[in-house]
Amino acid sequence: MTSRRLLLFVLLFLIQLPVVAATWTIYYPRPDDVEDKRTTYPLAVLRLALKHTGVNYNLYPSQKVLSQGRSIKQLKANREISLVWSMTDKVREEELLPIRIPIYKGLIGWRLFLVKDENLDVFNSFKTIQELRQYTPVQGHDWPDTKILQSNGFEVVTATDYYEMFDVVRLEQAGFFPRSIVEIWAEMADPQKSRNLIVEPHLALRYPTATYFFFNKKNIVMKKLVETGLRRAIAAGEFDKLFFAEHKEYIEQANIQQRIVFELDNPVLPEQTPVNDPLYWYTVADAQGTPQQPPVEH
Structure with missing residues (x-):
């Protein structure tokens, strides 16, 4: 290896060191009730995604209780929180940066x-x-x-x-x-x-809809980090494992097969929603809670 190439290698190595050693501090909206179960699963998905990135991180609730509407306003202004999880619509995708992976598989x-x-x-x-x-x-x-x-x-x-x-x-x-x-x-x-x-x-x-993780438009690096981890978790089958462990009982209680289901249109669903990718969606045919086979990650 020439001295010039060696120097380039060392520089690249040194550049990578802060990234590997850095600890990411991530704030999510504090719910109005510490017993609110609506935060449990999204946080579990987020931790799973971060585990697959290998980064060090600290995950904290915001100092103040934030409603959904307030959370979105604060995230848009890049204040108090690092991300929200919310149902998508055209306005939210225009104002924020989504990871277009439905964390509830459309449920x-x-x-x-x-x-x-x-x-x-x-x-x-x-x-x-x-x-x-x-x-x-x-x-x-x-x-x-x-x-x-x-x-x-x-x-x-x-x-x-x-x-x-x-x-x-x-x-x-x-x-x-x-x-x-x-x-x-x-x-x-x-x-x-x-x-x-x-x-x-x-x-x-x-109605067709998705709950996504959303980030401030300037926070491209964190968005890509979480998305990479989430895709790796899906490819490893761990996302579906978590999803069905959390929701199989709820799905069985719903007894959808025995209900009259009225299908509604969703006019606020963005065109970029991955509605044609069966990997991302739960259907009645999945009622036994059998995960679909994940694709091979390339």
């Missing part, structure tokens, strides 16, 4: 209904979406779901506070609260949320 778009227990018989009689539209759903005022439901003919009641939405149904200011398969069972296990509410047993909505 976030499978919606069951929380209804007031004494109104259950009314919903049991429904057979068509026209009948369902007679009742008003409640959703977050800045959730993509609100626009999806409205565009499919529903008059939607909105609220700014997450806990308020359960009260809206209890007070019959809305007829039902559509919740995803990955959320509804943990919510029903919480006495504060589930009081006088029940999961309607024979109806469901489904």
